[in-house]
Amino acid sequence: MGESDNKEEKINRSDFMKATIAGIGGLIGIAYGLPAVAYVIGPAAKQGSSDWIQLGSVNKIEMNTPTLFKAVVETQTGWIKSEEEISAYVLTENGQDYIVMSNVCTHLGCRVRWVAEQGEFFCPCHNGVFSRDGSVVSGPPPRPLDRFESKVEAGILYVKRGG
Ligand code: FES
Numbered sequence: 001m002g003e004s005d006n007k008e009e010k011i012n013r014s015d016f017m018k019a020t021i022a023g024i025g026g027l028i029g030i031a032y033g034l035p036a037v038a039y040v041i042g043p044a045a046k047q048g049s050s051d052w053i054q055l056g057s058v059n060k061i062e063m064n065t066p067t068l069f070k071a072v073v074e075t076q077t078g079w080i081k082s083e084e085e086i087s088a089y090v091l092t093e094n095g096q097d098y099i100v101m102s103n104v105c106t107h108l109g110c111r112v113r114w115v116a117e118q119g120e121f122f123c124p125c126h127n128g129v130f131s132r133d134g135s136v137v138s139g140p141p142p143r144p145l146d147r148f149e150s151k152v153e154a155g156i157l158y159v160k161r162g163g
Contacts, residue, residue, distance in 0.1 A: 052151070052158040055088065058098070059155065066091045066114045066121070066132055068103070073161070088148055088159060089114060089121075091132060100148040100159050101134045107141040121145070 055069040066089035073084050091099045105112050110125035120137060121130035129137040134145030148159035 051161050053086065053161055055090070055100075055150075055157045055159055057155055058092075058152055058157050061090050061092055061098070061157075063095060064091070064093055064132070065116070066101070068114070069157070071159075086159075087111070089134075089145075090150075090157065098150055098152065098157060099133055100150040100157070102146040102148065104146070105141055106136075106143045106145060107139070112145065 053071050053073055055071050060069075061067045068087060068089055070085055070087050073086055075082050075084060087103045089101045089103055091101070103111050103113070105123040105125065105128050107123065107126060107128050110123050112121040112123045112128070112130060114120075114132075115122045119132060121132070121134070123129070123139065123141065126140050128139035128141040130141065130145055131137050134147065136142075136144055150157060150159045152158070
């Protein structure tokens with residue numbers, strides 16, 4: 001065993017140490033980097049993941065009678081999380097197809113309510129009247145009640161976020 005063997009061994013050890021340090025550094029980088037990446041893309045991913053809002057069981061809906069559903073919708077805008085309650089009337093005439101209507105009057109945005117005795121929606125602000133499918137019957141509302149896109153899965157009714 002000569003001096004050159006020793007040198008070689010030293011070089012190998014030194015390379016091994018460098019590689020180990022680089023490896024540890026890389027692992028630390030990944031350990032810190034992944035949560036940072038998740039933190040940055042998290043809200044964007046979350047926002048896109050829940051396009052459908054769960055309203056509730058279709059069993060609750062009376063045939064031919066608009067039934068009021070309420071749901072709390074969580075919205076993430078950047079880092080700001082906010083909660084909003086949405087209300088919608090759901091009408092079915094055959095137990096299979098559902099019309100989901102906003103309860104916001106199309107005149108100036110007051111809340112309409114279903115008046116069972118009259119069989120109509122009534123808006124107390126300026127006496128707007130809508131039929132049970134949301135068409136304008138009388139008063140100043142310029143158009144029918146807005147509708148939500150909806151779907152039923154396993155007996156649960158969902159509406160699409162934003163329409
Ligand atoms: S806000 Fe409903 S009739 Fe004016």
